[in-house]
Amino acid sequence: MEMKYRAENRQLTIRLSGELDHHAAKDLMDSIDRLLEQNLPVKTFLDMEGLTFMDSSGIAVVLRAKRRMEALSGSLVVINIPRQAARVLETAGLNRYVELV
């Protein structure tokens, strides 16, 4: 699991690649928390294009990032979701809570 990010004009883009499972989730959540605290973005894009696998751990990561963004009065958008990850997010009904593009 790898994470890269770009921040400009209080807009943050976090790019994920590799496999997002329970093993990877804890460190990823901590890294995202730190990024949000450092950058205080108004809008955060979570780019999943590089994910080769994601299980329900990804749901927890997305929901936590969304809660943190709400605490900052900002918003979260999940973009470029691969088919397998989309099936997991859809099964959880996450499209009702988070903007998935």
Added chain:
Amino acid sequence: MKPKTTNYIVFECLSRSANEAFARGAVACFAAQLDPTLEELGDIKTAVSEAVTNAIVHAYPDTLGRIVVRARVLEEDILEISVRDWGRGIPDVKQARQPLFTTGGEERSGMGFTIMESFMDSLTVRSVQGKGTRVTMSRRIKPRRTGQ
């Protein structure tokens, strides 16, 4: 009559989270003989990942223990997977299978069983407190015409 087993693998691993990737990868490699679509393979990997993660997080929360994964090919192109542990057991299986129910804290979503149920054709959970849990799930892989 129970369908006959035509092939199987069994492996045991320690309940370390680093083994989640190994478990789903090994079962996916084994399932490849049924010529699944990428989507079917993704579903199988996801379901295995959920079952093994449950064993790691919930069966052995404060200790390391044994997890045994068995995958079988049954007649009529059915893939059956079981994940067994000898951990704490689930006090209330019905409750645990409810969407969003979790005792795993903020890093868990409570969607593991829901995903296993949605992605597989059948799911059975047997658990005895203090003795362990066995999750058995199956999925029929529809035969495809190759070369087209």
